[in-house]
Amino acid sequence: MTGPATSALTQIADDAWAHVLATQPFFALRGDHRVEQLPHGSLEQARREATVGRSIRTRLREVDPAGLSADDRNTLALLNHLGTEWSEAEDSWWWHFPVAPYQSHELALYGSQVLRSVSLTEPSDVDRCLSLAADIAAWARCARERLAGQAERGWGVPKAALDGFVATVRGHCAGAGEWLRPGDTRQLGPADSGRLTDGVEKIFTGEVVPAFDALLEYLTGPAKNTAVDGVGLSQYPGGEQAYRKLVERYATFAITPEEVHELGLEQVALLDEQLAEVRAEVGFDGGEREYQHVLEADKRFHAPAPEVVEDTYRRHLSAVAPVVGRLFRVLPQARYGVEQLDPALQAGMSFGYYEPPTPQRPIGRYRYNGSGLDTRSQISAAALILHELVPGHHFHLARQAEDTGLHPIRGQLAPLALGAYTEGWGEYAASLGFEMGVYTDPWDRYGAYLHQRFVAQRLVVDTGLNLYGWSLDKAAEYLAVKTMESPQQIGTETLRYATDLPGQALGYRLGWRKLWQLRRRAETAFGAAFDVRDFHEQILGAGALPFTAVEDNVDRWITGR
Incomplete structure (x- = not known):
């Protein structure tokens, strides 16, 4: 009752x-x-x-x-x-x-x-x-x-x-x-x-x-x-306090900008090592910058037209479809697809965004940026589309909208209002590509690590710009040394962190880290009885929540095993 x-x-x-x-x-x-x-x-x-x-x-x-x-x-x-x-x-x-x-x-x-x-x-x-x-x-x-x-x-x-x-x-x-x-x-x-x-x-x-x-x-x-x-919030009256509030608001758990910055430096260093291992695997004995030049000159990683971008995304989605059921008990009913951004939005957006299904158009779509393709590397396309569609944003957003048992404040608003959960799930979902065997090609693995490092770098750059007073040039230099993105792409990214959405980009890696922390905790507690499908149901079944609540739920699940 x-x-x-x-x-x-x-x-x-x-x-x-x-x-x-x-x-x-x-x-x-x-x-x-x-x-x-x-x-x-x-x-x-x-x-x-x-x-x-x-x-x-x-x-x-x-x-x-x-x-x-x-x-x-x-x-x-x-x-x-x-x-x-x-x-x-x-x-x-x-x-x-x-x-x-x-x-x-x-x-x-x-x-x-x-x-x-x-x-x-x-x-x-x-x-x-x-x-x-x-x-x-x-x-x-x-x-x-x-x-x-x-x-x-x-x-x-x-x-x-x-x-x-x-x-x-x-x-x-x-x-x-x-x-x-x-x-x-x-x-x-x-x-x-x-x-x-x-x-x-x-x-x-x-x-x-x-x-x-x-x-x-x-x-x-x-x-x-x-x-x-200058740029960044700390230059303005009350800006530093505003940024501290935004960091916790986006993270949905207690963490300071200083902690975020140090975590970012650690994560980037770890991914540097993983990238070096892949370079050694393919027999390249030079440094990262030299390898970037090799990749930049390889036509396989540059799309000549938007239709080629779409074909690449669909190819990776086709590889995911037969194996995704091994990791999830419940799949969304809504279909999914890719479509280019409207021209008016492409100039100001670095990549694109996921557009959930609506009654008027019942299909989840990744609206990608099809401009400037001559300067956009496609090496991370596999990780990107896993993040955006399956088993990323489409999985949790479409599924939660379809769960009529959830109050709409949870089933509809929460997934879009809680950035760390939403983007953290997208990053976690992209990392499942290793587990699902989607990244069999070493270049797809390299692209996946590059993608992870790119979002880990945001922890360093976002806090650098908004707390430590970094200039755009300093932020761009930091990104340019460790990314395949073009100078134009880096320019729109740094402006996004400093003048558009301060703190929002932190949720990607912070959410990824929190989800993997909780998974490792459950794996240790359950031992051989651990079933990843049950863990995913603990995360997705309740719908998007602040990570304080997600952690409480996982801990209760472990305690009641």
Whole structure:
């Protein structure tokens, strides 16, 4: 029977989910809910979220954990994490530049997905479509106001990021013209159809374009005048404390930036040794830089066209398909595939991202960057696609969305809100390629180690840029010595860490390490009785959780063996 603690917890989860549906259109679309507003990114919206977060934390303190089941305690742990993060929304609103590529890419997703999904069948649909169109202009106005407010607080835009910010805004403005194009209006009467067409044109020319023009004028004028030479959070008033909070928020367990930096140095050194072993295996007796030149000159590792990139990914996925069942008891039902990024997003993104299935498009896709292929090595393609699709992101994101037993706050929001779990699982999944026998080719193994070292380097570079005051040049030099990535790729990566998503990239290796620590702990405890499928079910069965809760679950499983 459901006790009072469970009932109270469920009500809090319901209220938190209602807040998500009202403020994050992606989740509303997945649940086939009407989207009434696109996020503006305003300070007022951040304050409302902070109020919601404080309320959740207050109400959770009144819930007695002794009256909860093990699964309920998972929900409690997640709500505590979300409540804490949301309660800090007003403070963290100042920590990010709204026009950075990754910070603003949701605008393109919301603009295209929401506006194109409006069913135009009755007059109220016209009104909603016009209101959503006006929200795009509101986003641009709020972005300008936020940048100006940040400058007043001493948070000037880094000079090195300005050109990218301008290009991103121009791309969004151009994209808006496509998003606002009316869909199928055949079910509307002539009057409503004309009202929609005329209204959209009026909003686009009278509100959207002027708002984006004003934002661009600010970026090329006042923002340029207040721009700063350095990068990273520690250069700003209160920036170091902000970064410390972001590190723990993304990790979802207690760790300091200093600990992260030292861990990164250790991990990179270990992977240096593993790479050297593969070079010796293939009979190369030179150093790493010399071997990189050999690989860079090898046409096998460079795709001449996007279609070749896709073919490479599909070949590796075909190798995984017959063996993945040996490691997992439950597989997702949704199909998966690869598709190139929209052109407007390719310039500002280093690689791409996984796009989960939706009711409108029930297939999980890796949206890859198909630009600049002459400078993009494909040697790590096997590890990358295992990370992004199978058994990586697609496995946990699609599967958890399909688990109707999970509260939606856990089954839908948590996997996308908990970066260390999500990206840590992706990295752990890519490392399973060794266990599954996918990396039989020594070059695939070499690429997998290069991929691992690349994310391990992030522990060093992200903390270097945001805590220790590294310059972009120093960060780029560190990456260039130990990577196959092009200078352009390294440039977008370092900007991502320093001016777009400080701390976010740490979750990849921190999550990988935590999962392997827990697996080794279980292997030691169970001995010969250890079954990796049971361990994976412990990790995936409960859905994405803060790692404090994941660790508690594994420890209880071990204790109760």
